[in-house]
Amino acid sequence: xxxxxxxxxxxxxxxxxxxxxxxxxxxxxxxxxxxxxxxxxxxxxxxxxxxxxxxxxxxxxxxxxxxxxxxxxxxxxxxxxxxxxxxxxxxxxxxxxxxxxxxxxxxxxxxxxxxxxxxxxxxxxxxxxxxxxxxxxxxxxxxxxxxxxxxxxxxxxxxxxxxxxxxxxxxxxxxxxxxxxxxxxxxxxxxxxxxxxxxxxxxxxxxxxxxxxxxxxxxxxxxxxxxxxxxxxxxxxxxxxxxxxxxxxxxxxxxxx
Amino acid sequence: xxxxxxxxxxxxxxxxxxxxxxxxxxxxxxxxxxxxxxxxxxxxxxxxxxxxxxxxxxxxxxxxxxxxxxxxxxxxxxxxxxxxxxxxxxxxxxxxxxxxxxxxxxxxxxxxxxxxxxxxxxxxxxxxxxxxxxxxxxxxxxxxxxxxxxxxxxxxxxxxxxxxxxxxxxxxxxxxxxxxxxxxxxxxxxxxxxxxxxxxxxxxxxxxxxxxxxxxxxxxxxxxxxxxxxxxxxxxxxxxxxxxxxxxxxxxxxxxx
Numbered sequence: 001x002x003x004x005x006x007x008x009x010x011x012x013x014x015x016x017x018x019x020x021x022x023x024x025x026x027x028x029x030x031x032x033x034x035x036x037x038x039x040x041x042x043x044x045x046x047x048x049x050x051x052x053x054x055x056x057x058x059x060x061x062x063x064x065x066x067x068x069x070x071x072x073x074x075x076x077x078x079x080x081x082x083x084x085x086x087x088x089x090x091x092x093x094x095x096x097x098x099x100x101x102x103x104x105x106x107x108x109x110x111x112x113x114x115x116x117x118x119x120x121x122x123x124x125x126x127x128x129x130x131x132x133x134x135x136x137x138x139x140x141x142x143x144x145x146x147x148x149x150x151x152x153x154x155x156x157x158x159x160x161x162x163x164x165x166x167x168x169x170x171x172x173x174x175x176x177x178x179x180x181x182x183x184x185x186x187x188x189x190x191x192x193x194x195x196x197x198x199x200x201x202x203x204x205x206x207x208x209x210x211x212x213x214x215x216x217x218x219x220x221x222x223x224x225x226x227x228x229x230x231x232x233x234x235x236x237x238x239x240x241x242x243x244x245x246x247x248x249x250x251x252x253x254x255x256x257x
Numbered sequence: 258x259x260x261x262x263x264x265x266x267x268x269x270x271x272x273x274x275x276x277x278x279x280x281x282x283x284x285x286x287x288x289x290x291x292x293x294x295x296x297x298x299x300x301x302x303x304x305x306x307x308x309x310x311x312x313x314x315x316x317x318x319x320x321x322x323x324x325x326x327x328x329x330x331x332x333x334x335x336x337x338x339x340x341x342x343x344x345x346x347x348x349x350x351x352x353x354x355x356x357x358x359x360x361x362x363x364x365x366x367x368x369x370x371x372x373x374x375x376x377x378x379x380x381x382x383x384x385x386x387x388x389x390x391x392x393x394x395x396x397x398x399x400x401x402x403x404x405x406x407x408x409x410x411x412x413x414x415x416x417x418x419x420x421x422x423x424x425x426x427x428x429x430x431x432x433x434x435x436x437x438x439x440x441x442x443x444x445x446x447x448x449x450x451x452x453x454x455x456x457x458x459x460x461x462x463x464x465x466x467x468x469x470x471x472x473x474x475x476x477x478x479x480x481x482x483x484x485x486x487x488x489x490x491x492x493x494x495x496x497x498x499x500x501x502x503x504x505x506x507x508x509x510x511x512x513x514x
Contacts, residue, residue: 043423048413071416113434154433156305159328166300166426169419173427176411177370 020123024175025051026168027088027095029143030134032058037076038068039165040132045072047172048179052079053088058134068165085146086198088129093191094122094234095129097147098167099139100160107231109150112171116178122191130171135164145224146198148231192235200240200247201227207251277380281432282308283425284345284352286400287391289315294333295325296422297389302329304429305436309336310345315391325422342403343455345386350448351379351491352386354404355424356396357417364488366407369428373435379448387428392421402481403455405488449492457497457504458484464508 026044031037031054041052052075059065061076069076082088089095096115097107122128131147133139144150153162153170162170192200205223208214214222235243283301288294288311298309309332316322318333326333339345346352353372354364379385388404390396401407410419410427419427449457462480465471471479492500 039420039423042418042420045416046412046419046423068420070420071418111434153430154437155303156433159302161299161328162303162426163296163299163325163327163422165420166296166303166423169423169426170430173410173430176413177368180411 019048020120021048021175021179022050023123023125023127024049024119025053025088025092025127025129026172027053027055027085027129027131028057028164029055029085029132029139030058030137031164032135033164034059034062034065035068036135036164037061037079038065038070038072039163040168041065041069041072041075041079043165043169043172045075047169047176049172049175050075050078052076053082053129054079055082055085055088057081085131085143086194089131089146089194091127092129092194093126094119094149095131095147095194096149096151097131097133097139097144098151098153098171099133099144100152100155100162101138101144101150107144107148107150107228109152111154112151112174113178115149115151116174120175120179126191126193130168132164132167141224145227146194148197148234190237192237192240196237196240197230197235200235200243201230203244204247207247211250276305277377278305278432278436279307280380280382280384281306281376282310282345282349282384282386283429284310284312284342284386284388285314285421286312286342286389286396287315287394288421289392290421291316291319291322292325293392293421294318294336295322295327295329296420297425298322298326298329298332298336300422300426300429302332304426304433306429306432307332307335309333310339310386311336312339312342312345314338342388342400343451346388346403346451348384349386349451350383351376351406352388352404352451353406353408354388354390354396354401355408355410355428356390356401357409357412357419358395358401358407364401364405364407364485366409368411369408369431370435372406372408373431377432377436383448383450387425389421389424398481402484403451405491447494449494449497453494453497454487454492457492457500458487460501461504464504468507 026040026049028037028040037057037059044050044052061079065076066073096119119128130151131139133143151171153167155162201223204226205214209216283297283306285294285297294314294316301307301309318336322333323330353376376385387408388396390400408428410424412419458480461483462471466473
């Protein structure tokens with residue numbers, strides 16, 4: 001209760017780091033080329049980023065990775081190895097998946113330039129993640145579904161195949177350029193964490209099955225649509241509580257039938 | 258004379274390519290790592306650039322270069338190999354050297370974001386070059402002196418060492434983003450070519466020595482200062498003619514003394 005009050009009083013915002021770049025994670029999924037790990041680390045450090053998260057890397061941080069990292073070996077050495085995307089997104093309040101894919105049910109999609117101010121604004125008070133898929137397979141729908149935004153880097157429609165390190169470089173560059181320009185405004189609300197949103201979506205799915213609204217054998221696009229809605233809206237902590245209340249109420253209602 | 262009239266009538270501008278990116282050269286000086294050649298080619302093609310110029314490359318376009326180029330091997334194969342920077346800058350009307358160096362007598366220095374609109378505007382009617390030094394030695398003062406602008410990519414002051422391919426990627430990305438936004442305005446004048454400006458500077462230097470204003474044994478910073486002035490101003494064709502007239506007049510005046 002004390003915790004909730006302090007949130008309502010906005011005391012979370014007294015903990016604003018001077019360097020929002022320190023709150024931005026670069027999350028690489030199932031990377032297979034050591035050279036790309038090194039290139040990503042160098043691309044990050046050269047723009048002032050340092051938090052590298054590797055989800056199930058398919059290669060080691062070897063000599064090639066270190067050679068390509070050049071003076072950014074410290075970023076490689078401090079990389080956090082995770083067993084799942086959820087683990088890498090723990091505590092984040094905003095996540096953006098870098099992809100050239102267009103989906104039939106897209107999340108909010110922005111260019112890095114358009115997205116950078118909000119990414120930095122959120123990163124002033126809590127962790128934010130930029131997510132990159134594997135070199136060969138990109139991001140699965142399930143992985144994309146766990147991210148709130150898509151980042152589309154403008155590119156040649158005839159050849160849009162950015163190298164992984166280059167894609168990290170472009171976004172890191174945008175973040176730095178925007179940081180150099182941006183005012184110190186704070187967002188107007190207390191955003192929900194990744195876990196809170198995931199917990200809500202899972203609870204909602206279970207309840208929708210339970211009350212017979214969602215047929216697990218024919219789920220259609222229902223859950224992706226809901227995810228999209230939450231992603232676009234950007235949930236506050238209090239709104240998660242409200243939605244969980246609604247879900248519980250729906251469940252009880254279903255049982256009463 | 259007919260040629261001069263057509264220039265004054267602005268007929269040069271009837272030849273505007275629909276794709277200004279086709280008029281932008283990426284010039285790499287004395288590159289020593291084949292992987293960087295490939296990375297640069299890929300970085301270019303993914304943003305719609307295709308004109309690669311290699312000045313005295315210190316490595317071959319080998320298997321490593323082709324592997325890193327991925328689907329941009331065509332850009333590598335079409336690369337123009339030059340024996341000098343002047344050769345690579347032939348016919349260009351604007352050249353920008355990408356460097357993190359700060360000099361005591363700087364050229365006009367811009368960020369890629371600030372420079373991109375003018376680079377594209379000029380590239381609608383004539384070739385433009387972005388110049389990158391070698392991985393180890395960067396750009397010499399003499400090489401910088403031949404370029405009109407400096408491009409400073411914003412970066413971490415504690416570690417500003419961008420990889421060559423990454424630096425090509427950032428500038429190519431800015432050009433593409435700006436192209437997607439920019440109106441089709443034409444520049445208001447007929448810019449002088451690289452050769453015309455170089456010819457003027459050389460003639461001026463000879464004349465300044467001849468008339469006793471420049472001591473070749475103690476040249477100080479005179480010629481760099483003049484180059485800087487012309488670079489900042491951006492010479493029109495007609496202005497080159499005017500300046501050459503002034504130089505000739507000074508020479509004759511010197512002889513009369």
